[in-house]
Amino acid sequence: MTPSLKPKLTSMKSFLCFLLFTCNLLFLHAQVFDVEPIKVTGDNDKRISLVIMGDGYTVNELDKFITDATNFSNSMFSKSPLKEYADYFNVYAIKVPSNESGADHPGTGSTYFETNWPVPTTNVDTFFNATFDSFGNHFLLFYEVDGNYANNTEAKIINVLADNFPTYDQALILVNSPYYGGSGGTFPMASTGISSDELAIHELGHSLFDLKDEYYPGDLLAAEAVNMTHVNNINNPRWNNWIGTDNVGVYQHTCSSGNCSDWYKPNTSCKMEVLNNPFCSVCKEGIIEKIHSLASPIDAYTPNNNTVDNLTFPLDFQLNLIKPDPNTLESEWILNAVSYADNVDDVSILETDLAESTNTLTAVVHDNSPFLRVDNHDSLHVYTVTWTINYSSLGVDDIESKMNNFNISLYPNPTYSILNLKFESSTSSNLKVDIISLDGKKVKSANLSSYENTQVDIGNLSQGVYVTNFYSGNVLIASKRLVKN
Ligand SMILES: [Zn+2]
Structure with missing residues (x-):
């Protein structure tokens, strides 16, 4: 993927040169800036893209902006668990130049803060209009407040992203000011002052990871969440x-x-x-x-449909995984409903392994990180690749492949009677679930449809521990412990 829209527009221009007038309008409208990669671990469509824009950096300070963006990225990915999952992220910087350097500081915060954390009074013309003292709060550095240069800045941010990096997952604005400050919301903003990187990471906790403040955020923001x-x-x-x-x-x-x-x-x-x-x-x-939920650990796999060219035995199948560091991914390979291999990235299938007809090889991948406690947890992510191998005495006809992502939830757990079962998948529409008692008997079974809640009443089962097994086709893709009270 090209990080800047500029080459795309150029090629579009050559295709549509007869529409010269339209092209001129496009160029007039789009504000195209240089986009620099800060940290690239793989294809953008397989990664979470964090895009950093600068405010208060003049043309001559754009190199400093790249240094500041790199320092921020290094700081962010030194913090657990972002450190362990750093390879799931790409970071880019859009070099947005401002007319003047720094940020506005009107000096309208409370006297106590203005006196103890002094910031010179300034009024500068910057692209995104970063302003300290927003809503009277000395440290609240925000873009949509003061009247001097503010002009619907959020729309401006959205336009810069659309014109320069439309596939971003999260954007952040770094402000060229050495004083502590920042703000949260859709587009977190932070200065380059001491601890402002910490503030920005905290704010990304809200905007990218859906976390709540663990100080009381006020009645308006209080809501059920991962950590509230x-x-x-x-x-x-x-x-x-x-x-x-x-x-x-x-x-x-x-x-x-x-x-x-x-x-x-x-x-x-x-x-x-x-x-x-x-x-x-x-x-x-x-x-x-x-x-x-944003990025599958399966970066790529082979054979992929249409890339099968050499069907001789042994048949090689491979996963390219995005591995956390240390690697906590586990994989299981299942051939025709029988376990074939565990925790390997590739397998070689022999001719004698195959039945004469349709064979199914599935690789099931999940993350067994100690940071996750999925036993009672209400959400479980599972990723599969399934290869359908058509084999006859004449050899292998073809191999079709399909990747599926599942987000499975089961709640409440423990439960007295009603158990809610749900899975989300844009790639698979059905799952079967069996509830198994500890002596191995199937005591309940249900069919689930993607995005639909299915309720199973287990009120008549005796108290104790059960196992719920989720099957895609006839392949077991997930097991969860269930407690009946
Ligand atoms: Zn917490």
């Missing part, structure tokens, strides 16, 4: 599995006003509460689950 739960759910919060480890508990929020006593958090020292601290275990798990 309502008093009604404190006996079975989403982080139930972590309670008692890594200082995870169920802690009531505190505040000076509002309904904070209705809301609870898993930790008291998470980066979502205190900058420079690590993410708590619950937030780490949430971050990894979001990464898994």
Whole structure:
């Protein structure tokens, strides 16, 4: 993928040169800037693309912007679990030049902060209009506030992204100011001051990873989330599995006003509460689950449809995986419903392994990271590649392949009676689930359709532990422990 739209427009221009007038309009409208790769680990369509734009960098300061963006990226990917999953991300920088250097500081924050954390008063013309003292908050560096240069800046940000990197997953604005400050929201903004990188990573915790603040964020922002739960759910919060480890508990929020006593958090020292601290275990798990929902660990596989050219034995099948560091991915290879190999990236199938007719080879990949506790957790990501091998006495006719992604959820767990089963997959429409007792008997079975909730009543089963097995076709792709109360 070309990181800049410029070459695309150029080729479009050569194709559509007879539409010269239209092309001129396109060029007038689009603001095309240089896009520089900061960290590229693979194809953009297989990675999460983080795009950094600068504000308050003049043309002569764009090299400094690239250095600042690189430093930010290095800082972000030194923090667990982003460190372990760094290969799931690409980072690019759009070199947006500003007319003047720095950020606005009107000096309208509270006297206490203005005095103790002094910032010179400035009023500069910058591309995205970064302004300290937004909403009267000295450290709130935001783009949509002061009247001097603000002019619907969010629309401007969206246009720059559309014209320069339309396939971004998350964008961030780095502001060329040495003073601490930043803001969250759709497009987090942070200065290059001390700890502002920490602030930006905290804000990405909201905008990219759906985490809540673990200080009380106020009644308007309080909601059920990975790391926030309502008093009604404190006996079975989403982080139930972590309670008692890594200082995870169920802690009531505190505040000076509002309904904070209705809301609870898993930790008291998470980066979502205190900058420079690590993410708590619950937030780490949430971050990894979001990464898994945005990017498959299967980067590529062979043979892929239409690339099969040499059908001689042994037949080689290979996965290219995006491995966390250390690698926590596990794979199982299943040939005609029988386990063939475990935790290898490739297998070689012999002619004697195949039945005369249609053979099915499936590789099932999931992440067994210790950061994930999926037993009681309500979400499980599984990825498969299935090859259909048509074999007869004349040899192999053809090999068809298909990749599937599944996000499976099962809740509540434990349950007294009703069990909700659901899976999301854009690539597969059906799953079968069997509930098995510990003595190996199938006690319930149900068919699931993608994106539909299916309820199974297990009220008549005796109390204890069961295993739920999820099958795609006749291949077991996931097992989860289920507790009946
Ligand atoms: Zn946390």
